[in-house]
Amino acid sequence: MNEERSNPEGHTRQPQVALFVTCLADLFRPSVAFDSIKLLERAGCSVVVPTQQTCCGQPAYNSGDYDATVPLAKQVIEMLEPADYVVVPSGSCAGMICHHYPRLLDGQWQRRAQDLATRTYELTTFLTDIAPLPPRKVKTAALPPVTYHDSCAGLRELAIREQPRRLLRDMCGVEVNEMQQTDVCCGFGGTFCAKMPEISAKMASDKVNNAVATGARILAGGDLGCLLNLAGRARRMGETIEVRHVAELLSGDLAGPAIGEGK
Amino acid sequence: MEMNSQAFLENAREALGDPEKAKRRDIMAAFTPMVRNAAMESFGKFEPLRQHVRRVRQHTLDNLDHYLDLFEKEALSNGNHVHYAMDGEEMNRIVLDICQRHGARRIAKGKSMVTEETGLSRHLEGAGLNVTETDLGEYIVQQAGEPPSHIVGPALHKSAAEVRELFLSRHDLGERELDETAQLVKEARGVLRQKFLEADVGIIGANALVAENGYSMLVTNEGNGDLCANLPPVLIVCTTMERILPRAEDATAMMRLLVRSATGQPHTCYTSFYSGPRREQDTDGPVETHFVLLDDKRTDILASDYREMLQCIRCGACLNHCPIYTATGGHAYGAVYMGPMGSVLTPLLTSLEESHLLPNACTGCGRCAEVCPSGIPLPDLLRDLRHAEQAAKLSPRRWRQGLKIHAWLARHPRIYHGLTALGIPLLHRLGRRRGAFSKLPLAGGWTSQRDFPAPQRKTFMQAYSNVVKAEKKRQRND
Numbered sequence: 202m203n204e205e206r207s208n209p210e211g212h213t214r215q216p217q218v219a220l221f222v223t224c225l226a227d228l229f230r231p232s233v234a235f236d237s238i239k240l241l242e243r244a245g246c247s248v249v250v251p252t253q254q255t256c257c258g259q260p261a262y263n264s265g266d267y268d269a270t271v272p273l274a275k276q277v278i279e280m281l282e283p284a285d286y287v288v289v290p291s292g293s294c295a296g297m298i299c300h301h302y303p304r305l306l307d308g309q310w311q312r313r314a315q316d317l318a319t320r321t322y323e324l325t326t327f328l329t330d331i332a333p334l335p336p337r338k339v340k341t342a343a344l345p346p347v348t349y350h351d352s353c354a355g356l357r358e359l360a361i362r363e364q365p366r367r368l369l370r371d372m373c374g375v376e377v378n379e380m381q382q383t384d385v386c387c388g389f390g391g392t393f394c395a396k397m398p399e400i401s402a403k404m405a406s407d408k409v410n411n412a413v414a415t416g417a418r419i420l421a422g423g424d425l426g427c428l429l430n431l432a433g434r435a436r437r438m439g440e441t442i443e444v445r446h447v448a449e450l451l452s453g454d455l456a457g458p459a460i461g462e463g464k
Numbered sequence: 465m466e467m468n469s470q471a472f473l474e475n476a477r478e479a480l481g482d483p484e485k486a487k488r489r490d491i492m493a494a495f496t497p498m499v500r501n502a503a504m505e506s507f508g509k510f511e512p513l514r515q516h517v518r519r520v521r522q523h524t525l526d527n528l529d530h531y532l533d534l535f536e537k538e539a540l541s542n543g544n545h546v547h548y549a550m551d552g553e554e555m556n557r558i559v560l561d562i563c564q565r566h567g568a569r570r571i572a573k574g575k576s577m578v579t580e581e582t583g584l585s586r587h588l589e590g591a592g593l594n595v596t597e598t599d600l601g602e603y604i605v606q607q608a609g610e611p612p613s614h615i616v617g618p619a620l621h622k623s624a625a626e627v628r629e630l631f632l633s634r635h636d637l638g639e640r641e642l643d644e645t646a647q648l649v650k651e652a653r654g655v656l657r658q659k660f661l662e663a664d665v666g667i668i669g670a671n672a673l674v675a676e677n678g679y680s681m682l683v684t685n686e687g688n689g690d691l692c693a694n695l696p697p698v699l700i701v702c703t704t705m706e707r708i709l710p711r712a713e714d715a716t717a718m719m720r721l722l723v724r725s726a727t728g729q730p731h732t733c734y735t736s737f738y739s740g741p742r743r744e745q746d747t748d749g750p751v752e753t754h755f756v757l758l759d760d761k762r763t764d765i766l767a768s769d770y771r772e773m774l775q776c777i778r779c780g781a782c783l784n785h786c787p788i789y790t791a792t793g794g795h796a797y798g799a800v801y802m803g804p805m806g807s808v809l810t811p812l813l814t815s816l817e818e819s820h821l822l823p824n825a826c827t828g829c830g831r832c833a834e835v836c837p838s839g840i841p842l843p844d845l846l847r848d849l850r851h852a853e854q855a856a857k858l859s860p861r862r863w864r865q866g867l868k869i870h871a872w873l874a875r876h877p878r879i880y881h882g883l884t885a886l887g888i889p890l891l892h893r894l895g896r897r898r899g900a901f902s903k904l905p906l907a908g909g910w911t912s913q914r915d916f917p918a919p920q921r922k923t924f925m926q927a928y929s930n931v932v933k934a935e936k937k938r939q940r941n942d
């Protein structure tokens with residue numbers, strides 16, 4: 202599939218990447234995971250998908266059920282640690298592995314969590330900083346105007362901001378139409394959106410309105426939690442802006458319906 | 465609105481239902497972070513100073529017994545009286561006692577969240593004293609009979625038109641024009657000036673207590689704190705022990721972060737240090753001064769996993785940056801402290817039973833921790849409180865069980881994948897035409913406000929195993 206290339210440690214074998222699909226991509230948007238595989242392979246990686254994976258444990262963890270999260274975290278660490286790198290098409294799940302597993306675990310497990318954290322990356326960061334996507338000739342007219350939602354965990358736990366913008370510029374020839382208040386939460390917050398639906402909806406409406414005000418036709422982002430929330434809210438508001446994961450844009454996977462869209 | 469933290473959701477619904485007020489909050493939500501960020505950018509030293517002050521305060525909390533002794537010694541040698549109150553009731557009693565000993569009838573009071581906590585004004589008024597809040601925002605909410613909606617801007621929820629109506633009904637000043645904000649301020653200044661001159665006792669709070677010299681520090685923009693402190697013959701400073709800092713320069717370092725974080729100013733109009741009663745050579749100042757230091761659970765917090773919360777300097781930046789606070793306003797929290805810092809403090813100062821909903825008023829977005837000048841990991845503390853809530857079985861049973869089942873399934877991949885491989889294709893078939901569901905069983909929390917996007921044809925794991933099988937078959941045939 203790919204010719205061999207130097208990986209960052211100077212080895213000549215292909216870097217082996219374990220893809221952590223995330224439960225939301227697994228259940229709602231498998232195309233995001235397939236697009237991620239495609240992009241990683243294009244960047245010269247050999248991709249494995251551990252088949253035992255389910256969820257990183259954020260629902261229980263953020264609801265305060267640490268006891269239920271610990272065994273799940275250990276299971277994820279055990280499953281992912283053989284790989285050179287772990288790549289996650291979500292800032293919040295990558296943040297869970299990088300920041301919250303070490304916080305949650307102690308002793309030997311904490312050390313294993315810390316080690317895994319040094320090799321775990323969110324997709325767009327990996328494709329800019331670790332295994333850069335090779336430049337590609339693209340039909341630049343292909344994409345309508347795009348605006349970008351910075352998910353909170355990605356932005357604040359992993360400093361993801363420039364990475365997706367740079368990839369969209371280099372791969373798709375698109376400059377992001379920036380919206381107002383890009384650093385404000387969309388109101389998803391995991392179980393928050395179901396526990397406090399009215400407040401969550403107010404936040405999602407603000408985000409959708411800010412996105413629509415840019416004139417963009419696509420609202421892209423790197424976290425399916427936020428995107429499902431925003432797509433669902435946009436539909437309820439009667440807005441037709443397309444909501445898509447950034448991996449779909451980068452791999453040119455725009456033929457199918459956007460999130461929450463019918464045939 | 466109910467002053468009850470467990471009514472947070474109903475209060476929030478009510479607040480969101482008033483479009484005019486919601487719009488004013490939206491304007492503040494855009495404005496306050498902007499001025500704070502501008503101030504920090506031009507300052508340029510936010511992060512190093514934050515780390516420095518954080519270390520100083522950690523050191524102070526680690527050695528609180530030492531610095532408290534030192535502060536007391538210095539304050540006494542300056543001629544102050546120093547009192548300790550274990551709880552709010554005791555603080556109120558000590559203050560009332562001082563007032564009654566002086567036969568005081570009129571009290572001029574500066575802004576102090578600690579006295580909001582103890583309900584001091586109510587207590588003093590109950591004993592027949594006349595208490596006037598002299599911070600303009602506090603004065604407005606006092607006249608309206610409301611609690612503060614913000615720890616720095618107590619009347620931020622009020623429009624100028626509402627303040628005008630309030631002043632017309634509360635001030636017996638006859639026919640007058642009150643259409644301009646400046647006219648409102650002028651009227652309040654005139655009314656308050658009289659209150660300062662008449663006051664028998666002044667009560668203020670403190671932003672810092674300086675151990676090395678026994679001084680207290682106060683920042684205000686209106687100078688009302690200084691008038692409370694200097695005009696009446698008796699001054700009472702009500703505060704808590706975690707305000708202590710070792711040196712005066714630590715207090716000024718903290719002040720540089722506090723003011724920029726609170727209002728975006730490089731410094732407030734007035735920064736004052738109060739040493740004690742008037743000395744022989746002084747021409748003015750109070751003749752008797754007291755410090756009343758409240759504990760009320762601070763010792764417990766210091767010994768707990770939540771001790772970082774004692775580093776809070778009450779700047780209000782976490783409120784201004786919290787999308788939930790700015791959506792609902794402060795009154796929805798039904799507590800003295802609101803927003804992220806309030807959602808941590810309220811359960812610690814009252815009880816988890818009375819306020820366990822508040823730590824759930826958080827999406828974990830982390831904007832509060834990013835701007836917190838004390839570097840308090842507020843989202844982590846809020847999650848830890850949800851852990852305590854969950855462990856005490858205070859969260860809804862349905863949620864607890866649902867999350868337990870989900871976590872159990874996630875630990876059993878074969879069963880998880882088997883079940884999702886059945887459910888997802890079904891959901892896809894039902895929803896593919898429209899692309900989303902407007903109603904779905906068991907998802908009422910979601911679908912009450914937004915559509916539920918339908919999944920693609922199969923789960924990834926299903927689709928991927930087919931790809932792998934096809935690849936193997938192809939390899940065999942080659």
